Amino acid sequence: MELTGADRIEKYIAGFISKELGIPESDVDYDLNFGAFGLSSMSGMKLVGRLEEELQTRIKQSMLFENPTISRLAEAIAARGPASDAA
Numbered sequence: 097m098e099l100t101g102a103d104r105i106e107k108y109i110a111g112f113i114s115k116e117l118g119i120p121e122s123d124v125d126y127d128l129n130f131g132a133f134g135l136s137s138m139s140g141m142k143l144v145g146r147l148e149e150e151l152q153t154r155i156k157q158s159m160l161f162e163n164p165t166i167s168r169l170a171e172a173i174a175a176r177g178p179a180s181d182a183a
Contacts, residue, residue, distance in 0.1 A: 105170035108150060112143050113166070126166040147173065 106126055113130075114121040116139050124133070130140065140160045148155050155173065163169040 102167075102170040102174040105147075105151075105173055106166050108147070109143065109166045109170060112146060116142070124166070126170075128166075129164045130160065130166075131164070 110121055110124040110126065113119060113124050113133055113135065117133055117135065119133065135143075141157065144155050144157055144160060151173070153176075159172055160169060163172045
């Protein structure tokens with residue numbers, strides 16, 4: 097899956113949350129706090145790892161907490177640009 101732009105990153109994150117937590121993707125609100133989904137810290141680490149693999153870039157774990165919704169996280173990642181190495 098080629099991920100470019102915040103919209104595609106949002107869809108990837110929503111798909112991850114849907115599969116990881118057993119929530120229908122149509123019920124995943126991009127502006128809802130990750131905690132409201134019941135996303136654990138372990139699942140959050142897994143999400144960051146998957147995003148790093150897909151985007152071929154390093155993502156700080158803290159980005160998940162600094163940008164606690166799908167929309168905000170996707171925008172923050174997209175704003176860094178492709179293949180950024182912000183560790």
